[in-house]
Amino acid sequence: MRREIPVLITGIAGVVFVVQYFIPHFPFNRLSNWFSDWFSIIAACAIWLGALNLIKISIEKIAYRRHDWGYSIIVVACFLLMVVFGFWAGRDSREPGMPFTWMYDFVYSPLSATMFAILAFFVGSASYRAFRARNLEATLLLLAAFFVMLGRVPVGDVLTGFLPEQFQLSQVAAWIMNFPNSAGQRAIMIGIALGIVSASLRIILGIERSHLGGE
Amino acid sequence: MSRRAIELSVLALVLVATILVYVGRRNDWFGTLHFSTSVSVLVIVLMAGGMLWVLARTIQGHPAERRVVFLYIGIAVSLPLFMSLSQTISISPETKELMAGLEPLPPGSKVLVTFDYDPSSAPELQPMAETFFRWAFDRRYKVIVMGLWPQGPQQANMALDLVLADEKYKAMNLQYGTDYVNLGFQSGNEFVIQRIGSDFQSMFRVDFFGTPYDQLPLVKNVKNFSNIDYSFNLSAGYPGTREWVLIAVDRYGLKMGAGNTAVQTTGMYPYVRSGQLLGILGGMNGAAEFEAVTGYLGKGTRFMLSQSFAHMIVIAFIIIGNVAYFRLERKRKK
Numbered sequence: 001m002r003r004e005i006p007v008l009i010t011g012i013a014g015v016v017f018v019v020q021y022f023i024p025h026f027p028f029n030r031l032s033n034w035f036s037d038w039f040s041i042i043a044a045c046a047i048w049l050g051a052l053n054l055i056k057i058s059i060e061k062i063a064y065r066r067h068d069w070g071y072s073i074i075v076v077a078c079f080l081l082m083v084v085f086g087f088w089a090g091r092d093s094r095e096p097g098m099p100f101t102w103m104y105d106f107v108y109s110p111l112s113a114t115m116f117a118i119l120a121f122f123v124g125s126a127s128y129r130a131f132r133a134r135n136l137e138a139t140l141l142l143l144a145a146f147f148v149m150l151g152r153v154p155v156g157d158v159l160t161g162f163l164p165e166q167f168q169l170s171q172v173a174a175w176i177m178n179f180p181n182s183a184g185q186r187a188i189m190i191g192i193a194l195g196i197v198s199a200s201l202r203i204i205l206g207i208e209r210s211h212l213g214g215e
Numbered sequence: 216m217s218r219r220a221i222e223l224s225v226l227a228l229v230l231v232a233t234i235l236v237y238v239g240r241r242n243d244w245f246g247t248l249h250f251s252t253s254v255s256v257l258v259i260v261l262m263a264g265g266m267l268w269v270l271a272r273t274i275q276g277h278p279a280e281r282r283v284v285f286l287y288i289g290i291a292v293s294l295p296l297f298m299s300l301s302q303t304i305s306i307s308p309e310t311k312e313l314m315a316g317l318e319p320l321p322p323g324s325k326v327l328v329t330f331d332y333d334p335s336s337a338p339e340l341q342p343m344a345e346t347f348f349r350w351a352f353d354r355r356y357k358v359i360v361m362g363l364w365p366q367g368p369q370q371a372n373m374a375l376d377l378v379l380a381d382e383k384y385k386a387m388n389l390q391y392g393t394d395y396v397n398l399g400f401q402s403g404n405e406f407v408i409q410r411i412g413s414d415f416q417s418m419f420r421v422d423f424f425g426t427p428y429d430q431l432p433l434v435k436n437v438k439n440f441s442n443i444d445y446s447f448n449l450s451a452g453y454p455g456t457r458e459w460v461l462i463a464v465d466r467y468g469l470k471m472g473a474g475n476t477a478v479q480t481t482g483m484y485p486y487v488r489s490g491q492l493l494g495i496l497g498g499m500n501g502a503a504e505f506e507a508v509t510g511y512l513g514k515g516t517r518f519m520l521s522q523s524f525a526h527m528i529v530i531a532f533i534i535i536g537n538v539a540y541f542r543l544e545r546k547r548k549k
Binding site for chain 2: 021029032033036037039040043044046047091094096101104105106108109110112113115116117120121123124125127128129130131132133142145146149150152153154155157158170174177178181182185186189
């Protein structure tokens with residue numbers, strides 16, 4: 001029963017969602033809304049589950065002095081600090097000037113942006129060390145990168161200002177994005193969509209059961 | 216000096232720099248700091264000279280260390296922030312399409328702005344949000360904010376606080392709940408979009424601040440997407456623009472424009488070409504274009520010089536790396 005019931009729920013929910021798309025009337029619309037509400041509730045619970053799991057793993061790491069356990073102390077301390085700040089003032093914690101908002105604005109936001117900004121340094125390093133025109137495909141990719149990177153910033157048009165408008169870098173970049181890029185993206189989308197349809201059918205019909213765990 | 220001592224010194228330096236930047240921001244030290252045009256040109260010449268030095272060293276078989284590359288990127292991104300050089304921002308067809316979708320909206324139109332990103336994407340998307348709010352408030356649109364990312368509504372509040380602190384908008388006496396509202400975050404990804412397609416209130420019983428949905432004059436008559444005149448999605452991934460297009464646009468016929476991170480924009484072009492998306496703003500360049508076309512010049516325009524320099528440095532590194540590679544290959548063949 002541990003497998004049959006989840007397979008049954010998955011099958012019913014899947015069929016309802018497929019049917020209600022084509023027949024958005026009672027009872028399928030009501031069932032669809034009902035399942036959507038349930039999904040939101042489960043997703044909210046999953047956030048709690050994720051947070052508790054993070055705490056459990058971090059505390060275990062500290063307790064057994066595992067590799068880099070010091071960072072786990074920071075994780076637990078920051079987690080508890082934000083929870084205290086969040087619950088301490090209730091809904092008012094989101095007002096400007098409150099500790100929760102202050103932590104978000106002046107600690108979380110800059111740190112998060114900094115982590116993402118580090119990417120620029122790695123891109124720079126990779127472009128110098130690894131981005132080579134070794135073969136035709138790599139050369140095409142490199143040329144596309146060259147035109148798009150320069151064409152997407154104002155300096156591109158400054159460098160090619162002497163050329164007719166249709167040959168300026170911004171126009172070349174727009175052409176690459178609108179035609180070769182769109183064509184490639186569409187091909188990828190169609191491939192993914194077909195894959196999703198077949199995978200969904202396998203899950204709805206209970207053929208694919210790996211999401212339930214085990215074999 | 217031992218490695219440990221160097222690491223501690225760097226850490227102390229970063230800490231001091233962080234405190235200085237924080238105090239500086241609070242006291243607006245950097246707002247007035249600008250290089251003159253001649254200093255800006257001198258900096259550019261020095262950077263170009265540095266790149267030539269890297270090229271020469273690389274050709275001689277001494278590739279630049281990783282930290283040198285990092286230093287160049289750091290300089291290329293940070294110093295242009297203080298330069299007083301102007302750039303002409305050309306408007307892309309996608310931004311023109313977005314404006315073509317926005318401009319016909321009459322005053323009083325209900326506009327749904329969805330914040331599906333977190334602070335890591337804020338440098339690209341926050342300027343778009345701020346510009347959109349300015350545009351919407353100036354045209355007396357009614358703005359409804361929500362987010363499928365937990366941090367989204369908080370980002371919306373940051374943008375709203377900044378815009379509403381402006382004397383111009385203070386004078387307009389915009390009221391929360393009547394002129395704009397933040398419905399907050401709802402978990403459930405695309406299921407939330409699907410559900411609010413039939414009933415907004417089922418997903419948002421209360422707003423971001425805990426006010427019941429029925430007590431908010433702006434939204435109490437908003438039942439579903441048929442009561443929304445236009446939607447602007449700011450997205451940095453999943454759930455985001457793709458999910459909104461697949462459900463809200465395709466199924467419920469919502470009119471939608473979008474602002475995406477540069478990385479994500481490439482995947483959205485098919486939706487723009489098919490007309491499902493009414494234009495798209497791509498990355499910081501899109502933000503700068505949006506600011507230029509609306510006339511609200513802000514962070515997007517200011518940061519574009521940095522973006523230009525960063526792109527040029529990356530291109531220069533690609534060229535230098537390839538020149539060295541082909542020279543080395545030729546030597547090997549000989």
